Amino acid sequence: MKRVLTIDDVEFAIKGGSVYACGGGGWADHGRMLGTAAVNAGQPELVTMDEVEDDAWIATAAAIGAPAGTTQWQMLGMDYVKAAQLLQDRLGAPLYGLMIGQNGKSSTLNAWLPSAVMGLKVIDAVGDLRAHPTGDMGAIGMANSPEPMIQTAVGGNRANNSYLELVVEGATAKVSPVLRTASDMSGGFIASCRNPLRASYVRQHAALGGISKALSLGEAITDAESKGGQAVIDAICAETKGVILLRGKVTKKAVSYTNEAFDIGTISVDTGGACSTLYVMNEYMAVDGANGERLATYPEVITTLDANGHPLSVHEVFEGMEVFVLHVPKLNILLSSSVVDPAVYPPVEATLGIKLAEFVL
Template sequence: MYGDVHRRRDRSFAPGAVAAGDRPGPGCRRGRHHDAGSRGGDRRLRELTRADVEAAVVGGALLGGGGGGWPADGRRLGALAVSMGRPTLASIEELPADALVFTVSLVGAPAATERYLEPIDHLRAVELAIDAAGCRPAAFIANENGATATVNGWLQSACLGLPVLDAPCNGRAHPTGTMGAMGLHRRAGYVSIQAAVGGDHRRDRHVELAVRGPLPLADALVRQAAVHAGGLVAVARNPVEVGYLKEHAAPGGISQAIAVGKLLIESPPGERAEAVASRLGGTVVARGRVGSYRLETRGGFDVGRMEVASDQGTFRLTIWNEYMTMDGPGGRLATFPDLIATLDREGWPLISAAIEEGTDLDLLIAPAGRLVLGAGMRDPELFRLVEEAVGEPMLAHAFPGFGGG
């Protein structure tokens, strides 16, 4: 996915290039810029290491529940971050409540064959978002957990000297931007600011986009930018105050991914699946082989179905970037945002785009209540689109008391 980090030096990015963005602007009226050390927070920041990269990628891949990006991409991005600077992780208590943060993410379909990003694209997206918002963030947050998603923000932190907060928008991966917007689409008067960059300029597919508008519309435009860029874009979006994160983000979500990753790394190959299932209050429901498997990239999403044959019977999974449902011989076993994960026979997580017919794997499920989830996972209305995409009932299982029809 990633091209040469040294290409396109004319678009190199440094903190000084956006110093003028420190002034408040229309998108940042609710908060002010603060340096990370304005309350001595720099003394309490945790420097992220190469060991953290591996743990974050492995744990993120598990918590991604089939989505959240490719492990190889996460390793490259994380390794680049720790080689270029000193990325740091901070808790939300280490910044003032009115300090502003930007969400950084990848948007697109992991299975897209023409997806292409350069590392500078992550930084360029931040630059465009700063220009559009008229202010500079005090920190970054990842939008979700996943093999690549968990290390989102680490390169920006290393290059710009701003921390990543241990409060991603969501502690697991999710398919739509609004699901990762922490309920901002319901915040009166909130205007979304989003910037997206990606695509191979050598194939005339490079896209740069900055948009301001209602959050669902901005999300849709960014998703279309990903389609035109070949399947994937780097995004910086949605300035919001740190104080908002306490009730609407997933505080501790990055730490959970790193802890899960360390558990998988330290466990013997034959015991990894059971160890992580125990940690998350889940179950390894079956060990089997993939029979039918269909995955296509449509509208900027990976959409598909697969069946796994095992001694316990046949298990059917639906995919919309992440695993959305799992049904077994006795009926529904798990429904997003429950965690549905696939692991290879050595116990390493497999994303949905990496599977093919004949793959031997373990099926793991864990209840949503054991995950660290953001506000988007508590909004039943956001699940209607999922039902339409996968053609399976979701609301009745994920929100049994919801009377919205």
């Protein structure tokens, strides 16, 4: 079904996307800027893959960087448009639509403005239902492919002379780190458009309906807000089929920004005499219990909430505050080819020093 996205949908996307952000996934204000600009610039239209011809070109609109608030980034709405235009020019063929690499506070809205300005469709498909740290994790199975892919990046802090535009082409695993380096050089957060693929491939490998999932969750949150924080938390659990895995006080936060544009570290939560550990690589990637037992692992949804049911980004979590940790098991979420691709896990495992793939695959 087609759905013209409205200003109400902007808020639904931010609220639902904030849960699927899993501690990362951009900024609510940035998402609000993108969405508001999109619905004022045109009529961005969300379409399902059932409506798309097999040979249509679909690319992924994304943002790259570490949104924990520790860098001087600047990204304007037109940077997303420019990134899509550069990719289309390099492709030498018209794009039909844009999907997104992941949901998040702003990530859910990454395709809206370039689609509205360029007359493209917003494709109801995601590379990963939840947010993730590396581009490969949203590359719908292309991470280990030798096939050359086009990737573009646009943006940067103008006052610091850090604005960049680049177009790169090559195997996804080789060119994705180039864009992450560009993100760091631009100020830590940059717009991108990448991996143009035929709709027949997207239909088989993406998590279809991923944007609608975020919108529905946002509507459920909105309906519950007048009833108080516990009602919001209950609504989130009901809509996602998730549970509150932990509730406790943050006793230690050790998260640092790296020049690869990652926020990396751990957050410790005391649940009453026992301390669990949340592993951060931009997003929450795993939770270990007090005895080192694994309680949750990417691509499962792991999200910190406050008592009002507000999803907390990593930069909003502080020592001494009480948090609720939401867990949505992988049996209850849409999975794309990205998250069952063994090639995407070794770099993240090496960075965090923990095992992930054996719990997923």
